[in-house]
Amino acid sequence: MRLAELSERSGVSTATIKYYLREGLLQPGRRVSATQAEYDDTHVRRLRLVRALIQLGKVPVATAREVIAAAEDESLDHHLRLGAATWALPAGPEADGDDPEVAAAGRTVTALLEHVGWRHDQELGELSPAYRTLVAAVAALRRLGYPCGVAHLLPYARLAAQLAVTDLDLIQEQPTEAGQIEAAVALTVLYEPVLLSLRRLAHSEESARRFMDTDGA
Amino acid sequence: MRLAELSERSGVSTATIKYYLREGLLQPGRRVSATQAEYDDTHVRRLRLVRALIQLGKVPVATAREVIAAAEDESLDHHLRLGAATWALPAGPEADGDDPEVAAAGRTVTALLEHVGWRHDQELGELSPAYRTLVAAVAALRRLGYPCGVAHLLPYARLAAQLAVTDLDLIQEQPTEAGQIEAAVALTVLYEPVLLSLRRLAHSEESARRFMDTDGA
Known part of the structure; x- marks a missing residue:
């Protein structure tokens, strides 16, 4: 053409x-x-x-x-080719190395990965942009005095593992390897606002269920 | 003091x-x-x-x-006070009303909310910033030819509902109403990067499980 x-x-x-x-x-x-x-x-x-x-x-x-x-x-291998594409995508803010909460947050994240058995992510550690973003977010929670130990993070990690299975199934629907790499990028980016907006809608629904005056419903 | x-x-x-x-x-x-x-x-x-x-x-x-x-x-009531605080938070980009995919995306989102039985969110509809962000994200997926019908979105909505239960439990740990409203804002904002970075780590783990050469492990 x-x-x-x-x-x-x-x-x-x-x-x-x-x-x-x-x-x-x-x-x-x-x-x-x-x-x-x-x-x-x-x-x-x-x-x-x-x-x-x-x-x-x-x-x-x-x-x-x-x-x-x-x-x-x-x-x-196929895993590394998929990874190279999504690692390049901008992630959230990263931790400031000088912050005293960052070392503690790093220990929490390491303990979390250990607990859920994500051995691959544990090996990559700070090499991974997502790991560094997670450490920064946990440090921010600690600094404000919000609960963010392994026990608090665990349900989120378990849900993320379920999401990853759904996401990878969708990526594998693409017949070619090039198509899978492109889908990994597009779905990583495009499903982030889907996920965050669904979480906010679900908050609203769950909050209505728990707190709304029944005569106001 | x-x-x-x-x-x-x-x-x-x-x-x-x-x-x-x-x-x-x-x-x-x-x-x-x-x-x-x-x-x-x-x-x-x-x-x-x-x-x-x-x-x-x-x-x-x-x-x-x-x-x-x-x-x-x-x-x-308490629900509306929590909602007022989190509705004010910036959400993702919203849909452009002129886009022909937006109407179709709106129908998909309505069908999804119907399917999961989120009656409260259905009533609010376009009044809700999270609803409008979701419509924009679904329209973007449609435009690029990615699957994003009710069947594809449903697992994400179900996981979001589980997340909301975890989040609201955490918010209710705060003893005062003012504390709960503050926690709703802080946890909405601070758990978004936690969730997105855990999703990317889980992708990496799931991809390693599916695709990595065993001799490279």
Whole structure:
């Protein structure tokens, strides 16, 4: 297909496609004349991944280029290729190393991972952006005097494990590996507001159930 | 207690306390001389709520003033007072009314709330910021061709309902109503990064379980 059709099928404008070509985010088409190139389904799929990273994930171009390289590196196994894509996504604020609560929060998180048996995450530890975000959030709770020991975090970790099974099932519905990597990025990003808004709606429902005057219902 | 002790006990600087007094976010102390006032535990608790709203929740001063008014309005029941505080918190991006996918997403969300029997949320509908954020997120998924029908959203809604029970139990550990309202704000804000980072850690763990070469483990 030509550039115009690639644009139509991918939903990405021709100007943006040309930008992605210049930046090396999209592999060049097969040149058919001095001014025209021919694209195929691999270009459509790549554009979906680039769009998921840059437009949804707000990942910088240089990071997107690294993610794509990792996603195509056949010396890495499937797990690492999925991981490279989602690790690049912005996570929450990270802990300030100087904060005295951070060391205590780090011990709580380590004990939590031990307790739920997430051995893989334990090994990665501070290498993982999600781990560092979790430590920062626990340190913030501690600083304000809110309960956030292993016992308090445990129900959240157990629910997260159930979510991960649902999420990975959805990702594995994609038939190709490239499709799975793209889905991992898009679903990580797009299901975060789904999850947070459902949690707030559920709060409202649960609060109504517990506290609402029955004559006001 | 004097201003200096109020600052120490609340962890809020004296300059910030004076600012909150000027803005009407903190009730004045009992005047004991031309230049000094006496504060008590109600001031310490109020400062915790103001800090939860403004510093953690990033709520504008005018909104914080409205929330505090609602939290103290004894004509409202406890459910509405909790709700007023958390509704003021910034939620995710909302849907653009011109988008053709938004109407379809709205129907999906309505069907979902019907299915899980969240009658209270159904009645509130578009009045609720979390409802509008959810519609926007579902519309984004539809636009990219990802599965997001009622069947796909249902496991997330069920997990959110379990989370809400855990969250409300934690909120009810606070002995006073003011403490519960403050905890609702702080825990809504502070447990969002906890939940999202645990979800990403659980992804990594579940992905390792499914895809990692056993000799690489």
